[in-house]
Structure formats: C-alpha cells, structure tokens
Amino acid sequence: MSETQTAEITEVEAKARLLDLKSLDNPKAMKLYRRFDGIIILVLFLFIVLGIQIHFTLTAGDWDYWIDWRDRRWWPLVAPFSLLLFIAPFQYGLWARVRLPVAGTAVTLLLCLVSWVSRYFNFYEFTHFPMSFVFPSTYIALGILLDCSLVVTRSLLVSSVIGGGLFGALVYPLNWAFMAPYKVPVELHGMLMSVADLMGYQYVRTTTPEYLRIIEESTLRTFGGSVTPLTAVFSGLCGMVIYMIFLWVGSRVNAMEKFTKRIV
Amino acid sequence: MATENTQSIALDSSADSKVEGHFKRNRFVYGFGALVVAIGAALRIYLDTMGFSVGTDFYSDEFQVYWMPLLYGELILLGGFTVILSTYLWLTRETDASAISKELELKRYWKMLSIFSVMAIWGGLIGANAIESDAAWHQVTIRDTDFTPTHIIIFYFALPALTAMLVPAFIWVHTRVPAYMNKISIPFLAVVCGILMIMPNYGFNEWGHTFFYAEELFAAPIHYGFVFLGWSLFFLIPLAMQIISHMARLISETTAEGYQAS
Amino acid sequence: MNKLLAKKKWFGALLASMMLVMMAGEASAHGERAQLASMRMRTVHWFDTKVEPLNVKVGDIVTVTGKLVTSEWWPNQLASIEDTVFLNIGVPGPAFLRLDSEVNGVPMMRSTAFPFGKVYEYKTVIRARVAGRYHVHPILNVKDAGALVDKGTWVEVAENDSAAPFVNEYTTMPGDTINLETYALGGVYTWHLIWIAMGVAYIVFWLVRKELFIPRFIRIRSVGNDRANELMTKRDFVGGSIFFTLTLAIILGGYLWAENKYPITIPLQTGKVEVPPIDVPTGDLEIVVDSATYKLAGRSLTMNLTLTNNNKSPIRLAEFLTANIRFMNPEVNEGEIYEGEEMVAKAGLTASVNTIAPGKTVKVELVASDALWEQYRMTGMINDPDSRFAGLIFYYDDNGERYFQEVGGSILPEFF
Numbered sequence: 001m002s003e004t005q006t007a008e009i010t011e012v013e014a015k016a017r018l019l020d021l022k023s024l025d026n027p028k029a030m031k032l033y034r035r036f037d038g039i040i041i042l043v044l045f046l047f048i049v050l051g052i053q054i055h056f057t058l059t060a061g062d063w064d065y066w067i068d069w070r071d072r073r074w075w076p077l078v079a080p081f082s083l084l085l086f087i088a089p090f091q092y093g094l095w096a097r098v099r100l101p102v103a104g105t106a107v108t109l110l111l112c113l114v115s116w117v118s119r120y121f122n123f124y125e126f127t128h129f130p131m132s133f134v135f136p137s138t139y140i141a142l143g144i145l146l147d148c149s150l151v152v153t154r155s156l157l158v159s160s161v162i163g164g165g166l167f168g169a170l171v172y173p174l175n176w177a178f179m180a181p182y183k184v185p186v187e188l189h190g191m192l193m194s195v196a197d198l199m200g201y202q203y204v205r206t207t208t209p210e211y212l213r214i215i216e217e218s219t220l221r222t223f224g225g226s227v228t229p230l231t232a233v234f235s236g237l238c239g240m241v242i243y244m245i246f247l248w249v250g251s252r253v254n255a256m257e258k259f260t261k262r263i264v
Numbered sequence: 265m266a267t268e269n270t271q272s273i274a275l276d277s278s279a280d281s282k283v284e285g286h287f288k289r290n291r292f293v294y295g296f297g298a299l300v301v302a303i304g305a306a307l308r309i310y311l312d313t314m315g316f317s318v319g320t321d322f323y324s325d326e327f328q329v330y331w332m333p334l335l336y337g338e339l340i341l342l343g344g345f346t347v348i349l350s351t352y353l354w355l356t357r358e359t360d361a362s363a364i365s366k367e368l369e370l371k372r373y374w375k376m377l378s379i380f381s382v383m384a385i386w387g388g389l390i391g392a393n394a395i396e397s398d399a400a401w402h403q404v405t406i407r408d409t410d411f412t413p414t415h416i417i418i419f420y421f422a423l424p425a426l427t428a429m430l431v432p433a434f435i436w437v438h439t440r441v442p443a444y445m446n447k448i449s450i451p452f453l454a455v456v457c458g459i460l461m462i463m464p465n466y467g468f469n470e471w472g473h474t475f476f477y478a479e480e481l482f483a484a485p486i487h488y489g490f491v492f493l494g495w496s497l498f499f500l501i502p503l504a505m506q507i508i509s510h511m512a513r514l515i516s517e518t519t520a521e522g523y524q525a526s
Numbered sequence: 527m528n529k530l531l532a533k534k535k536w537f538g539a540l541l542a543s544m545m546l547v548m549m550a551g552e553a554s555a556h557g558e559r560a561q562l563a564s565m566r567m568r569t570v571h572w573f574d575t576k577v578e579p580l581n582v583k584v585g586d587i588v589t590v591t592g593k594l595v596t597s598e599w600w601p602n603q604l605a606s607i608e609d610t611v612f613l614n615i616g617v618p619g620p621a622f623l624r625l626d627s628e629v630n631g632v633p634m635m636r637s638t639a640f641p642f643g644k645v646y647e648y649k650t651v652i653r654a655r656v657a658g659r660y661h662v663h664p665i666l667n668v669k670d671a672g673a674l675v676d677k678g679t680w681v682e683v684a685e686n687d688s689a690a691p692f693v694n695e696y697t698t699m700p701g702d703t704i705n706l707e708t709y710a711l712g713g714v715y716t717w718h719l720i721w722i723a724m725g726v727a728y729i730v731f732w733l734v735r736k737e738l739f740i741p742r743f744i745r746i747r748s749v750g751n752d753r754a755n756e757l758m759t760k761r762d763f764v765g766g767s768i769f770f771t772l773t774l775a776i777i778l779g780g781y782l783w784a785e786n787k788y789p790i791t792i793p794l795q796t797g798k799v800e801v802p803p804i805d806v807p808t809g810d811l812e813i814v815v816d817s818a819t820y821k822l823a824g825r826s827l828t829m830n831l832t833l834t835n836n837n838k839s840p841i842r843l844a845e846f847l848t849a850n851i852r853f854m855n856p857e858v859n860e861g862e863i864y865e866g867e868e869m870v871a872k873a874g875l876t877a878s879v880n881t882i883a884p885g886k887t888v889k890v891e892l893v894a895s896d897a898l899w900e901q902y903r904m905t906g907m908i909n910d911p912d913s914r915f916a917g918l919i920f921y922y923d924d925n926g927e928r929y930f931q932e933v934g935g936s937i938l939p940e941f942f
Binding site: 017018020021023030034036037040041070072096097098099100102105112116126129130131132140141143144145147148152154174176177179180181182183185187188190192193195196199202203204210211213215217225227 | 614620635637665673698707725733738746748751757758765773777790794795
Binding site: 016019020022023026028029032033036039040042043044045046047048049050051052053054055057058059060061062063065078086089090092093094097114117118119121122123125126127129204205206207208212214249250253254255256257258259260261262 | 308311312315377380381383384385387388390391392393395396397399400401402403404405406407444447448449450451454479480481482483487488490491494495497498499500501502503504505506508511512513515516517519520521
C-alpha cells in the first residue's frame, strides 16, 4: 500500500518517524497541521461536491429531480446503489490511512446541501418549477448509519453488511416522512392519480414525457402490492454487494499512491 | 491562474521565507477564489437572462449573436491559457531538486494547496449550479444542436476550465516540488486525465444523441462515460495522502527543536 | 497582472452584452428547424393548429387545438409512433400549467400509440403561470425517437393585476383542498433540516477535534496499520452507538408519523391508454406522384402528379402541407388561416391545373415555392441520408367540403 506497510524500515525512516511523533507535542507544528487539515477538508469536500453531482445526477438524477419519479420499485434500488458506489472508495481511503469514518455522512450531507442549492437555482429560478415538485430526497441518515456501523464494528467488511444493508433498505422509510403527502390520491377527468402524478402532468416538461419515467408497473406477480418491503430487502443486498465491490476498488485506487518514471 | 503563483515564487524565493502563515494571509486563494466565483456568477446570470430568451434555437440570428461569440471566446481563452501557461511552466522548469531548500519546498507545498483550493472552489461551483442546469434545460427544451447554452457554459467552459487549471498545476508541481520532480505522481495523473477525458467523451455523448439515443433521460447509459471519468476523483484520497506524507514530514522537520535553516 | 486585466475586459464585455438584451424578455421553445428536412416531412403532418387567446394574463386559460395525420411514409429506422407516444406542449418549462389534454376525446394524461395514416384531433388546455412571451408549440414525444414539433404561435402572458402569488388549487380524494405550488413543503423543509442537523452534528463530532488528518496519519504511519485501530477511542465508540441508535429511531418515528398522518396513499400511476383513430377523409381523388424535385439554390419544390377525379363534383387543389409549412393556392383561395398562425405561404402554391373535372385524369405540375422553404432549412435535404418526402394535399369539392390525402416519394435536387 505505502511505505508504512513495508516490514523493514531504514534507520533514517525510523528516526524521522520518531521526529514526526514528537512534532505532535510541538504547538508550532500542530498549528501548521491544523491549517493543513482545514485546507484538506475544504478541497476534499468541494471536490466531493463536484464528484457526487456528476456521479449521482447521471446515475440516479431523474428519480431525485421529480417527485413523480420516486416510486416503490426503482428509486429505492437505484439511489442507494449509486451512492454506495461513490462513497466506498473514499471511505476506504479515509479509514485505512487516517481512521476517519466520515465518508458516508460527508457525501450524503454534501449531496443534500448542494442539491438544494442546485434545485433552487436550476429548477426553481431558471426553469420555474415549484420547489414542491423538485425538492431533493435525503440520504443523510443512511450515511450516518453506514459510518456508525464502521465506528462500532471497526471493520470495513462487517460494516458493509450492516451499514451497506441498512443503507439500501431504509431509503423508502427515511423519505416517507415527507414524501407520503405526495402519494395521496386525486381524480383528474375520471382517472386516478397520485398528487405527484398530477404535478407531473400539470407542470409541463417538454422533453420529459410521461412514458420516460422508469417506475413500477404492475405485474401478474405483484401480489398484494408488497413491492416496498421486497424492494427494501433486495436493495439492502445490492447495497452490501456494491459497497464491498467498491471498497475493493478503493483499496486498488489507494494502492496507487505511487510515482512512476514515465507515463508509458 | 498559476502564472501569478510561479512569478511570485520566482520573485520571493530568495527572500525571507516564512514557514507559517501561508494560508491565512494567502492572497492567491482569496484573489483567484473571488475571481472564479465572479466568473461563475457572471456566467450564471448570463445563462438565466439569455438562456430561454435567445438561446433555444441554434438557427436563429440571436443565437448566433449572443451565444456563438461566447463559445468562440471561451475556446480561445481556455486554449490559449492552457497552452501558454503550460509551455511557460515547462520551459522554466527546475530539474535539480537538491538546490531547493526545505523552507522553499514547504512554501511550494502551501502554494500547491492554494492552487488546489482555487480549483476546488471552481469544482464546487460547477457541482452546485452548473451540472443540474443542463438537466433542467434538456428536460424542458427540445435539443437542437450540440451548442445549447448550458453546453456552452458547462462543456465548453466550466469543465475545460478545470482542466485548464489542472494541467498547468500538474506541470508546476512536477517541475517545482522536489518530491515530484523527474517522476510522475500516479494519483495526480489520474485526476488530471479523468477530468481531461471528459471533453473527448463529450464527443461520444453527442454522437450517441444524434444516433441511437433520442430521449432526455439523465440517468441513461449513454452518460455513464462521464460518470466513469468522474470516478477519477477517487484518486484525490491517495493524492492527499501522498501530499500529506511528504508535507507532514517537512513540517515536523522544519519545526523541530534545534533545526537549522539551510 | 495582464492576464487579470484581460479577464476583466472580457468580463466587462460580457456584462455589457448582457445588459443589451435584458430588454428582450421573450422566451421561445423552438426546435422546429433543427431536425432533418425529410424527417420533418415524413413523421406527422400537423394542421388546423389554433391557439387562443393570444393575449392573456397570469392565471388565464389558453386552449390549443388542432389535428394531425401520422405519415404512412414514417422512416423505418425511426422508433415508431405506433408503439408509444405522448401528447405534450412545447413551452420553456412550466410557464403554463396543463389542465387538460385529449386526443379524439380521450383524456391524455398518460402515453398512448398512434397507428399510421390516421387522423387525430387533439386539444390541450393550459393556464398561464409565468409572465412572458412564449412560442407555444404542440409536441408529440415519440418513445426512443424524440420530439415532433408543430409550428409555434406567440402567446403574450402579462402579469396578473393582483400581487398575490400564483395558486394552483386542487381537491384530493380524501377531500383536502391543496395548493400544489407549495404543497407539503413544510414537512419537506422540517425533515430536511432535521437530517441536515444530524449530518452536521456527526461531521462536527468527527472533524472538530485536535488531531485530524495529519496527526492521525502520522500516528498510523508510526505505529503501523495493524495497530491503527488504537486511534479509535471509547468516546468514538459511544458517540457512534448513540448516533446509530438515534438515527434508526428518528427514521422509524418519521415513518410511523407519516403513515398515521396520511393513511390513504397510492403508488404512482402509469400505463398506456388507447385512442380510437379517425380515417383520413379522402374525396375519391387518385394521386400518383410521377416525380418530385427541389431547387438547391432556390426555394421551391416541384411535383409532377397524375390525378384522377373519381368524385361526382369538380375538385379544386387548394393547399400543400409539408414540414408544417402551408403552401396555399391563391387561385383557389380556400382554407382558414388562424390568428397568429405562422409558416403560411399565402401564395405559395402554383398548380398547372387548378380544377379537375369529375371522371377526368390529368397531369398536374404543383410548385410549392416560398421564402419559408429556405428559412426552415428545407434545402438541407441535400445533407440528408434519405432523400424522400411526404406531405398532405388539401382539396375541396363544390360543396366546400375539405379533403386531404398524403403524397410522398423520392425527391431529387436540381443543382442549377
């Protein structure tokens, strides 16, 4: 991974490490370290804002833009899948090198904040949609659960089972607190619609026709409408798997903390 | 943007170099940070006022008057900026790492962090208001050509501007900071290449939109190229660790008791 | 510094040009010229498009009506309108609210399918929401093919006299009257604030401490990865457990609260609806296209047709419609032009024979010619991989009855 993992270290390196440890008691050095920490937080968080926006908007954005996309089958599956994939490599790096279990909360919190800013500017001010139609979902609680499961178990693998599973499973109940009113039934010209469907119909989207929505359609085997819990369980499984896979990706990415002499 | 930086380094490298206080009083970050925020705000206002009023039809005269010159201006500005600055930084490169004192090296690290801060501010701005403007735009208007107003701002300015800062920064770091001299940092290279490749991938995206993908679904596989390239930001963590491992050592050495400045 | 100055200048120029057009406050939803000419000619033929009234205030109703014929010459490589299509309206964002839309009398809240060669009469009722000047286009979104755009009509929406914010009220089936503009936003804000506060608290718990990235990095580097967990303190464990439990409790509480408050909810509704098509009212005129050409440097299309009138009444050739452009025959002078209607060439059609007597077969040269041909980039057909055209010919009998029929075929450019 890095020089810390090599079994044998030179005498010079050993001395330098002692000096490093000593510097932690040196107020002059600590002052600089803290300033450095501040810059890292600023730079890392701002770049995460860019990364998560590119990543999330292009993998699960449509479900997050419109309330009439947040269905029972696809959205609770796609959104956590997309988020866990992005969180995992950061979580791996921050855990392995500095033992800071914050990637889940940081990514979901930053996504939430930046989504509010972006929805306001782009969907409310720029294209005139009411906020009630385009507000973002929240995933912060899931990020906290993911991080806390790592804090408590101190194992990336176990936390991917507990945290990854909960992250996938709890999307719907978490958002239901404020999403439920949009699923109240209304009637329009003799047809049944939810309030969300009605808004999707009324607030014209020229190139987002009704059929474009990737949402649940009834099947012969949707017995008794038990779609929500089944999706939650499956999404939990997907969460575990994708989180593990991308933790591995993170381990490979972090192993590349190297220099090369030439590009090719 | 890094011109200022190199010049100032070149000017005061021999002067009394203070190890402390390089960020608090860092006019580089405040100055250029304010500049990129101002550019972002100006483009945002321009998009808001001119987007729907004169920007919906490429074939209209107004579009040719108000949007195409902006596009050409952006391309010339960014192209010129990247090429000239990169060439200058390369031609003035330093190759003898041993000639650089620890104080100067540390000072350059702080400068490097300043450059990253400015790029991060620009990156945050893109994330906070540029990216979804394209989503909002496409989902309410009919696609006419590749040169829609939101593309002119995001694809031909915002993201290339990030590259325009990253490439010179990459060259500067690899020719001025001893730990990086005469070799190449893999995580840094990955970040630069990932962001750089967004532009060629844009070609694929538009080709696909004129061929097999007609819908304005944002979470569509045709856009996954951008997603994949966005993953290059995963390399920020190893890059940060790489910087920390060298810079922290420098700090601990230069602040140690009995350290004699060279 | 020079670079900075140059940037300032550029910035100034930008602001100046911005100021220039601040006055031009109109918004359009174009796209009618962008698609390839042959695609516009061979997909759907929109006609009788009527938008009224053209001057309204915020809150007023505007009705868009019209008809369309789905082309028998639909390009094979294009996803078919016979699969999935949605009747839409082309305005920049929700400048209007859609209150109602129907095709052949069937409500069109959902998507449907249109078989080829049939007539569909549509009606969309919209309510002005944001002041401005808008080019209102009827649109069909065809799944996997894209948007088919009719010509636009300018509608001027003035500010409402009252200063009150726009209200969009509706009564739900449980009987509550709600304003969709702000519906349930209180809950959305509250819950988001709760979670943002939780997230910030967690981040603060971790990032506001004396030793962060660098000191922790140094410690781990010094003691080795195997002992890195020594950095995790008891306080961290307790804090993590509290956050974990509290988060789960709030999720559960919020869920139960919402279930209790909104006991009746339904899933999102979707699925296609069926529309009965109407047959094209042909008036017993047999049309054979012998040849068709267009002038590359000019602005005209010429068709050589063989027409046989099997009707009992003489037939007058009144209009040719293609790519939404109406070429009207001034010699016949029939066909209504609506207020604000665009893309009409009032004297755009010349026929070598205007009236065809019953039972007669004649060869007719139809020339559709107008500046609109160029303006709407129809000469761009030379850049098209498939040079074929289609259009509707409108004709009238003695009783003033209107008939129309689709013609189409190969088309050749004339270079000189």
